[in-house]
Amino acid sequence: MKTSPILLSLGLMSLMSAAAAQTYGPQDEGRRFSDGSKVECRNVEVQKNSRDPNRVAGTAIGAVVGGLLGNQVGSGNGKKVATVGGAVAGGAIGRKVQGNSQENKGDRIVERRCERVYR
Template sequence: MKTIRTILLAGAMLLSANAFAQQYGPKDEGRRFNDGSKVVCKNVEVQRSSKDSNRILGTATGAVVGGLLGNQVGKGNGKKVATVGGAVAGGLIGRKVQGDSQERKGDRVVERRCERVYR
């Protein structure tokens, strides 16, 4: 019982610390503090309302199609190598195609995020 109370207390302390964390925006970029830290901003890609944020469907579909196409090439061990190579290449292409589609639809956007950096 004592362990559970300790865990709950630690969790509450973490939540309260995060509630008071300072948020910085692009207007704060370059701001310096007395402790030598400053606010640094950078562009990051952010996922918005996408059901398949890891692009699994595009990767899997591309891998299957690429594997089937690769299987049509060669004989013996060459056929196996072509199948695996086709699956890998198809997976990469499928992932890229899905990512481009999500970007066009606005599912993936670039945002400016700022944080305090201690040096």
């Protein structure tokens, strides 16, 4: 039976991704591995109630407002550049504003997260 190199590489990649996808819980804390690594756990504060964790709404609204304001400046190609620059700056500002708002309003919980640490 002849095995293709492509199938072998796909199999190896799937094994590697399965090993990398390993998750650890508090029950694994302190577990040591033969390569010298061990599982360490720590408490992490996590925000749970955000409806828009990627801040899409703030970015979009900021970009539109920034683009409209930028469009009021200059003429010709300068107007196009100002519109694009305003949209980019407005998007960044809108994302930041929404993030600050979510952070101030958010309910936070503490979770115990564990990961394998190589030293």
